[in-house]
Amino acid sequence: MLNEQLRTVVQQMPKAELHIHIEGSLEPELIFALAQRNNVKLAYGSVEELRAAYAFTDLQSFLDIYYAGASVLLQEQDFYDMTAAYLKRAEEDNVRHTEIFFDPQTHTARGVPIKTVIDGIHRACQDSPVSATLILSFLRHLSEEDAFATLEEALPYRDKYMGIGLDSSEVGNPPEKFARVFAKCRELGFHLVAHAGEEGPPAYIETALDVLKVERIDHGVRCLEDAALTQRLAREQIALTVCPLSNVKLCVFDRMEQHNLLELLDAGIVATVNSDDPAYFGGYMNANFVATFEALPLGLSHAQRLARNSFSAAFLPAEQKQKFLDEVDAYFAAL
Numbered sequence: 086m087l088n089e090q091l092r093t094v095v096q097q098m099p100k101a102e103l104h105i106h107i108e109g110s111l112e113p114e115l116i117f118a119l120a121q122r123n124n125v126k127l128a129y130g131s132v133e134e135l136r137a138a139y140a141f142t143d144l145q146s147f148l149d150i151y152y153a154g155a156s157v158l159l160q161e162q163d164f165y166d167m168t169a170a171y172l173k174r175a176e177e178d179n180v181r182h183t184e185i186f187f188d189p190q191t192h193t194a195r196g197v198p199i200k201t202v203i204d205g206i207h208r209a210c211q212d213s214p215v216s217a218t219l220i221l222s223f224l225r226h227l228s229e230e231d232a233f234a235t236l237e238e239a240l241p242y243r244d245k246y247m248g249i250g251l252d253s254s255e256v257g258n259p260p261e262k263f264a265r266v267f268a269k270c271r272e273l274g275f276h277l278v279a280h281a282g283e284e285g286p287p288a289y290i291e292t293a294l295d296v297l298k299v300e301r302i303d304h305g306v307r308c309l310e311d312a313a314l315t316q317r318l319a320r321e322q323i324a325l326t327v328c329p330l331s332n333v334k335l336c337v338f339d340r341m342e343q344h345n346l347l348e349l350l351d352a353g354i355v356a357t358v359n360s361d362d363p364a365y366f367g368g369y370m371n372a373n374f375v376a377t378f379e380a381l382p383l384g385l386s387h388a389q390r391l392a393r394n395s396f397s398a399a400f401l402p403a404e405q406k407q408k409f410l411d412e413v414d415a416y417f418a419a420l
């Protein structure tokens with residue numbers, strides 16, 4: 086049992102979220118409301134029926150439902166409403182800063198202009214008291230050519246996102262498939278991240294680092310299968326944006342008690358806790374912290390370390406980062 090003090094601490098401590106897909110924050114109620122507003126026909130008759138379908142066996146079984154859910158997003162206001170709802174939940178969980186993924190290809194493939202997507206999400210970020218920035222993520226099941234075309238369409242709005250990511254079906258779509266487009270994004274000065282080692286092998290983490298030259302790894306939990314890679318991640322202080330509830334929902338680990346977050350921390354890795362797709366996986370940031378601290382022998386010092394890691398690994402100017410780190414330390418010093 087998680088003691089009450091520790092539960093309160095992980096809920097109240099200031100934190101950053103570094104791995105959230107905004108389309109994965111679309112709650113079933115909002116999916117149905119937007120479907121009605123936009124006259125989109127859904128394959129499910131009710132909110133309950135849709136929620137009942139959230140029983141995933143692996144990443145692909147989730148992605149199929151996740152892309153179907155995103156089909157209700159058509160107008161700029163839809164993207165605004167989705168993002169505003171997420172930011173409100175993040176604020177309630179004492180998230181001070183968030184770096185939000187969006188998947189433009191999911192929308193442009195349906196004829197939604199990229200400007201509509203970016204403007205709606207970005208406007209909600211500007212209206213929130215939470216510090217929020219955006220990471221444009223390429224879908225790795227599509228071609229590199231498609232990623233290049235998406236980059237070109239998105240470049241007129243480059244002041245509205247600061248990073249580039251890589252997500253969707255991992256196995257069979259290794260990072261090196263996107264070597265040239267990531268090189269271009271690097272030249273353009275974007276921060277770079279990639280999902281790797283979620284379902285895919287440790288070798289994908291290595292090529293994300295060595296070929297794509299990413300600064301953080303999203304998930305990365307399979308790194309522990311390779312001792313040399315684990316040591317490298319610790320030595321080079323490459324952060325992993327770990328998503329505990331996601332990993333259990335997508336059967337990366339059978340039960341939270343088997344999650345390797347503590348082993349990652351013990352290996353000296355800059356691990357962080359994040360929600361990934363909170364509407365699909367059973368909770369936002371605090372639900373992830375509570376579930377993890379309930380299942381694993383983690384204490385106050387781990388809570389402080391995870392809060393600090395979340396800001397250390399953020400793509401923030403040094404001064405702003407230090408201000409957040411000081412806020413974390415002040416919170417723990419006052420306990």
Ligand SMILES: Nc1ncnc2[nH]cnc12
Pocket residue numbers: 106109144151252253254255280283331361362
């Ligand atoms: N957990 C995940 N892995 C890969 N792609 C995703 N897109 C949304 N969530 C994802």
Ligand SMILES: [Zn+2]
Pocket residue numbers: 104106252280303361
């Ligand atoms: Zn993800």
